[in-house]
Amino acid sequence: MALERWFRRKRPTRGDDEVSPAGLWLKCAGCMAQIYRKDLIANLYVCPECAHHERMPVDARVAMLADEGTFELWSGRVTPTDALEFVDTEPYVERLVAVQQKTERPDAIITGAAELDGVPVALAVMDFSFLGGSMGSVVGEEIARAAERAAAESRSLISIAASGGARMQEGALSLMQMAKTTVALEALSERRLPFISVLTDPTTGGVTASFATLGDLVVAEPGALICFAGPRVIQQTIKQDLPEGFQRSEFLLGKGMLDDVIPRGVLKARLAVLVRLLRAGLDGTADDGAAAPLRLTTESITTIADELDESAATSAADDADEAAAAEDREREEAPNRATPV
């Protein structure tokens, strides 16, 4: 039974062998340069030439964030069902089975416990390669359970969004996941545990319009498409050209919608710092159900500073090449991905 596979607690690896079996060389979707696949992977799927952020496999994402050996998988006990018996050009069940076999996951998310530079967190990482990361009942339930369990275990929640929005094959039930994930976040709020939402390419529709923008902090990776309605829908509605960089991370940062845009190379260190700082504010004596504070020690701050220094070089390169990377790449139609050459 395929179900057993999902329960297998596979420790995520750097993902070397888990990418598609295409060629050794890839063409960057940002700068069109030919990149050696191993270089791209070693650089966290960020183009070494132009700092274009490729979409990142879920296992690699977990490996990048979690301290080695600390990730404990929570998700996988709930599996999708075709409540509407939805059929378009192909039955939903058949699409589900095919993508479950391809990804070896029951649905478009994994959640689990981890430490981030020693900070206890819960991770919820969406898988765009699973039906476009769409949020149906299972994704909603996993996020809700992750938030509740994180609260129970005094962990902060970090979600990595990558989603085309609500899963329309589950109809109004998928719409309801927007409310479900939202109300589940209350468990964290009540214990004053931070929820940091990281928006990656792409985050759209019902995911953007629910939990993913309800973080205490909402940050994004560079160049990510982040929107409610997709660029094509808007273009069809208004029949005008869209502004330069419209709906990209940097554009939204300028509009005041994001706390920051954080390059992938420093994401882990920044998240760890932010969680530490947010959790250092409470004295732990309040009897309002708040979780105990995380003490800021000299050691933890030094570690933080070191890591930020180390990654500063990557960060500067990212910023310098941002304009080039932000060129229109027709990401919605032809996904924003390196292609084999």
Add this chain to the structure above:
Amino acid sequence: MPLPFEKPIDELEARIRDMRGYADDQHVDLSGEIAALERRLASLTRETFAKLSRWQRVQVARAAGRPTALDYLGKVVEGFTELHGDRALGDDPALVGGVARLGDMGVVVLAQQKGRDTKENILRNFGMAHPSGYRKALRLFDLADKFRLPVLSLIDTPGAYPGIAAEEQGQAWVIAACIQRMSRLRVPAVSVIIGEGGSGGALALGVANRVLILEHAIYSVISPESCAAIRWRDAAEAPSAAEALKLTADDLLEQGVVDDVVAEPLGGAHKDPAGAIDLVRAAVEREFAALRDVPSEVLMRERRARFRRMGRFLEAA
């Protein structure tokens, strides 16, 4: 303009009108004939509406002449006083809000407003709110909590507006904020989907203790046309998409998305707006009567639990 499947009904109605006119003009007694035609009309309407396809329901939900939110607010509550503006960006006519009296209670009401004609539709942006509209809702949720006023929302929108300014002003952010804010209300909240419940833009006003839907209204994650364009790559497949999306009142009741269905007058609310408004008023009064004495902690807890339960999945033993 009658809906395509309404043509025989409209023709019969016209015949009855003509016959009445003739009887009046000529001072002849045709009451027997008229009564027979009226019986035929009733049974034809009943038969037609008993076997509506989901796509036909979508058409009824959007039918011209169907009462809009303000039509309901004129009768369902007393003395509706519209309150304008979001205190930041402007006033969005697509999402109206205000205070009113319902029986002996004061209430805050919020609704998406479609136009009743082309001119009003342009003013109201076809009931598609901008972030400003949702920000207005946020401030009125605050008002409701502060003064302990129950919240009534009437949902009727194709969806939140997809435009440049809407995206720049954080359409997704304000919808999420509305969902969260409404879930946190300390007062009773009742939502009624009166026409189109279009996606997140509808849900932003739909996180209530009790969610009702009119018999021929719809509630969907995406419009059948958009769903068809994406999943069939052909917008003409909208009828197939409507079938697949299971978006009718009965479907939603079965899915647990709505709590109750409010019957419409025979032939749909657009045939008898006054009758539909009376039925909605009775339903809303009934719902608030059941909620008004529930303590706020319980209201909040039960509302959260209502939405926490949503969804269908399998669980490994």
